[in-house]
Amino acid sequence: MTTCPQCQQLINSQAIDCPYCKTTLKAFGHPGMPLSQATQTEFLCDRCLYHEDDSCTYDKRPFAKTCMLYQDKTQPILNEDIIKLTPSNPLTKLKRWSYRHRRMLLIVGLIGLSLAIALSN
Numbered sequence: 001m002t003t004c005p006q007c008q009q010l011i012n013s014q015a016i017d018c019p020y021c022k023t024t025l026k027a028f029g030h031p032g033m034p035l036s037q038a039t040q041t042e043f044l045c046d047r048c049l050y051h052e053d054d055s056c057t058y059d060k061r062p063f064a065k066t067c068m069l070y071q072d073k074t075q076p077i078l079n080e081d082i083i084k085l086t087p088s089n090p091l092t093k094l095k096r097w098s099y100r101h102r103r104m105l106l107i108v109g110l111i112g113l114s115l116a117i118a119l120s121n
Helices: 090-100 102-120
Strands: none
Touching: 090 102
16 A cells, blocks of 8 residues: 555555546556656656756656656665576576577578588588
């Protein structure tokens, strides 16, 4: 359960709209896209990391009241619990490399087969 930023009522964390005040809580009506909202007197850009480093391209900047890209500059961007994306197993690395370069491997295989047939005659 979370609280609505407008009416401060307890609501389901997956709710798309607040059932009490009808404030939109999720971007584009999708439950996986949280929508950050400012209070009545503040703007999100004052506390946003992207506004601070001038990498924000949002058209309502610096007076945005809602934003789906908002990142609080006092919070760390990455958690300590992030799963390691690069596998340490050499066989897995080889499989991924061969999948990425399968066209090149096919061409090299055809050239090798052609050379083997030509040299055997």
